[in-house]
Amino acid sequence: METAESYSKKGYEQLSVTVDLVIFTVIDNELKVLLIKRGQEPFIDFWALPGGFVRINESLEEAALRELKEETGIQKVYLEQLYTFGNPKRDPRGRVVTISYFALVDSTKIKPVVTGEEQIKDVMWFSINKLPKLGFDHEDIVKYALKRLCYKLEYTAIGFGLLPEFFTLTDIQELYEIILNEKLDKRNFRKKILSMNLLETTKKYRKGQHRPALLYKFKKIKPTHTFKKIRFES
Amino acid sequence: METAESYSKKGYEQLSVTVDLVIFTVIDNELKVLLIKRGQEPFIDFWALPGGFVRINESLEEAALRELKEETGIQKVYLEQLYTFGNPKRDPRGRVVTISYFALVDSTKIKPVVTGEEQIKDVMWFSINKLPKLGFDHEDIVKYALKRLCYKLEYTAIGFGLLPEFFTLTDIQELYEIILNEKLDKRNFRKKILSMNLLETTKKYRKGQHRPALLYKFKKIKPTHTFKKIRFES
């Protein structure tokens, strides 16, 4: 095992470390990812994931949260470390290892920051089905993140991170249908979601043109039991 | 988003990047982890996970495989990236981000290399239940790895990485019982394992004091179906 000292003595370079974020939201009934158009080489004019270098005194998660806040203005979100990509060729500028994170944000809280910084030309939400060509290995990262999102949706309550404070059961179901890209059975879905014991009813209703829908919110307390599988095939 | 250039201009230091390995095996009916006694500061005389710095031209997985080979002499193993730990305080020498991997090795193939390198005093397999105090945040890493191992054992065929070429069904069951630390029902276990379609019978038997046991081996081809859950409670 080498030590930091012997490592330096041998003259190995240190590496650059970045975090990259796959930030998901649902807008207009589509699952979207936030991308930034690159204003300089490499991959100038390509779209890429938001991200940046990890600073010397911040943890990886702090770096990810900092980037997230810079790009979306949002602070409190579901954030999870995904995977670390370290192919030596993944960044033409040199050796850059990136720790990828995925985040779920409630679209009603987003205020996309189109900043005035010179190197940023544009920030945009792209439907997961209509992604442009991405720079670096970011397409791999997005694919990996989507896989993880779908997977976790099936057996955890992760999807709730995409919802506002109050929501109807139909809202959640539509969210799941959008992400999983399949139709779900209403009765089975409701049974499962409610059996998780994560939700509580409110006294409020959402009024529309038709029968008002009862609004739910998350329980503050922990759920009473974990569930085996959340799958709602029909 | 910062670029490598602006990053350098601002004078941020680059970071050290290591890989650390949680290498599991089963010896004497116990789940063991390979540890190395540190020969220098920091954490001199503490035990720690094998690992080392990632070199400038190797991928993360290559670095992990290189370390694995150095410590165990083994090359072909199950290896999976676990998690990346990057707390700024985790290494007193400076900022070191570590990508942890976990590996499963067949104990019959191990030849623990007690090297002559000056900084390595000792290499040893420790029972997971009797770990010494570990340096750095390696205890967290081991715990994380164990959790992942148990978890994956329940729904994948990962455990086979710990077995030799030929084995009996009882061998596998004992392996699972050791790792999961619970007794399993023989008939249910066999039903599940065989239903995975991962194994094929051989013509060989293991002779012992009692009725000879049929030896199995892995199929070369892919399994025909994935299974829901591997749980064998009695």
Place this chain on the structure above:
DNA sequence: ACAAAAGTGTTCCTAATACACCCATGA
């Protein structure tokens, strides 16, 4: 009164679990 979304139970089927005895061998 009608259009549209909200809301609600039961049956079926598959998969997980619990459980006990006979078999083949070496000593």
Place this chain on the structure above:
DNA sequence: TCATGGGTGTATTAGGAACACTTTTGT
């Protein structure tokens, strides 16, 4: 012949999936 680990089948239960109608509201 006996001690020991190898090997096998069935009944029960729980959870996932399929499925259709009534309710409530606004227009």
